[in-house]
Amino acid sequence: MTAGIDTPDRRGRTGLDQHGRGLTGNPRVRIREVELLSCHWYVLRNTTFDYQHRDGHWSREQRETYDRGDGATVLLYCLETRTVLLTRQFRLPAYVNGHPDGMLLETAAGLLDDDDPEAAIRREAHEETGYRLGPIQRVFEAYMSPGSVTERLHFFAAPYDPARPATGGGIAEEGEDIDTVEIDFTRALQMIRTGAIADAKTIMLLQWAALDGPFRHAQDHRRGAD
Structure with missing residues (x-):
């Protein structure tokens, strides 16, 4: 047996x-x-x-x-302040494979478990950041490491209100110890280039936001001014 x-x-x-x-x-x-x-x-x-x-x-x-099952992730953004809200947490696999301290900046994310993708990411965003999401946009789906990992990740984006403090932190019983970090969107794009943001799902959502998402017109305006 x-x-x-x-x-x-x-x-x-x-x-x-x-x-x-x-x-x-x-x-x-x-x-x-x-x-x-x-x-x-x-x-x-x-x-x-x-x-x-x-x-x-x-x-x-x-x-x-x-x-490990399928998952979902969400980019929290504010157009008025041109900021995004990310999380920071320790990732052992990244730490043992060359990341300096294993503390990765990421979009809020988690496994679906028995929920549909939208319900799951609403749950995870609340657990990790304290925000209860309002309107949410489905962006795309992607297999993140199809050579060995079966996971399909569902990508979302949603606005957040920076006037409300983030009060998440994750689930302590599951060993989670999550900080929230508010970053200027332009700086976040620069952090991709320097390697300060090295998480794939986060890079994908930030680049989507610049090319085809909420910050697209601002990026077009910047290019026109150059």
Whole structure:
């Protein structure tokens, strides 16, 4: 008997070795075996599959996938003050892979769990920043590391009121210790260039805000003045 397969794991899940077996959307891919490597909290699998190459020949391949569920993130912005509200928290994977202190500036984000994307990001934004979001804009969806991680991230943007103090901080019971940082939008773009902002989802939302989002016209005006 194996936890996560035929007996519940710590999160009550079984059948974790069945993921992907029934897929039929790509006739050039045939799933042969799914091995459960770990389900301590998220799920690590090793999948063996046959793949038909462009020239017609088939090869037997293996890939590990890390399944942590899908997530959502939101850029909080204020047009009047030309600021964005980001979070700062410690990220161990970044720290052990070269980031000076592991303290990353990020847009508020979290996993969907059992919620739909909009409900999830409203929950996460409130937990991390203290703000209850009003109107919210869906921006796009993206697979953040499709070579190994299954997560699909849902991107949103929403205005916030800087006159109201941020009172989040995360959930202490889950080990979260989150600061909020209000940054001038132009400075935030500069921080991408210097590496002071190095989180992918945050970079994507800031660049969207400049190119096609709430700060687009301000950026056009600046370019016209140069």
